[in-house]
Amino acid sequence: MNDPPPKLNPDTGLLCLSDAAFGVVEQLAKRGGDLVDAPGLRGQMARLRAVSVLDSEDQIHPSLTSTLAAIRHAETELVLTGTERLARIWVAAPRAALLLPIDDSNLRRLTHLPLWMLPETISRIVGLGPRPRPAGPAVPLSTRGAGDTRSHWTLARIATRPGERDRDASLEIVDTAAGLWVVKPGDDGPMASPSDPTAVWRAIIRLVRPSDTAAQTSQVT
């Protein structure tokens, strides 16, 4: 096994771990003790025990209870991607769990936070802030050019329960020196429409809010 060992801060519940170790933690969250055997599972379990993520009876450390509860009971799961995956997010109001990469490391950081903190957290990750306001009609994304692109990211909501495919929605943004553009499918390929930080901020809120109050689709202009 060549991935680094997990590290748990027992005071905050912040857990740094590899993708392989997270796979075990995710199984523990979603399946309880009924784990699906997989290559490396026993080794990962031993590593999690070694740093007290699991006790001798494979009970999860109390500091991780909120995080795992958010994963287990998530009614909305989101994936934030840029040039690489930026975050996985599970929403189970009033909490959310967040899995983030750690710079210059193949470890990820798993934590929980109040749901009200999630729009700001996502905005911080993608660097949302004041921008010029581009004008004009939608243009094919392929013709917009990439020279002034600062980032290109997508926040996608994933159905978490059977029959909820209609709740899928995503927000795709091209962030440029000239401002923000929202990307939507067009008849002849993706189209980029001028947008602004307020519209993007509102769309993020709609995506992260629980289903009983969230809009069915994310509309941003």
Added chain:
Amino acid sequence: MTSGSDEPWATYRHDDAGFAVSLPTGWPVDGEVDGCALVCVEPPSGTPPAYLPPSIVVTVDELPDDEPFDRWLSRFRVSLAEIYNEVRLVDLEDTLLGDVPAYRTLSHYLHAVVGGVCADQWCIPALGRVYVVTCSSGALEYDDFADTFQDVAAGFRLTTP
């Protein structure tokens, strides 16, 4: 000062401060709060909400003779970091309310009790003063009220003393 209530939007006039603003009907207005020309908060309905009730506040600053508005605005925006806890600037916009220039700031900050709050603010320089319309809501509720806040700002107008 008068506040109508028969229309979908009630007009509130503050003749001493020289402005009028349209407010959602049924949101009580308090014109006696220290330091504020107007405070208007959505009334509770049933059980207490688990979030910050949306509110509209208007303050009026005298613009010092020796301070250009641009400098005042820079100072105002810098001061947000001192007034608000863990503030994050989301948007800045130079706009028009009718034919009156206004400078909008959307920010998010951390409230000690209710958590994340969004503050949508319009600074309107006129008559040697700066009128500041601040509309706030819980962060997750902002999308519900953003259009209302925009309408409140759009309904702001200067009145003849």
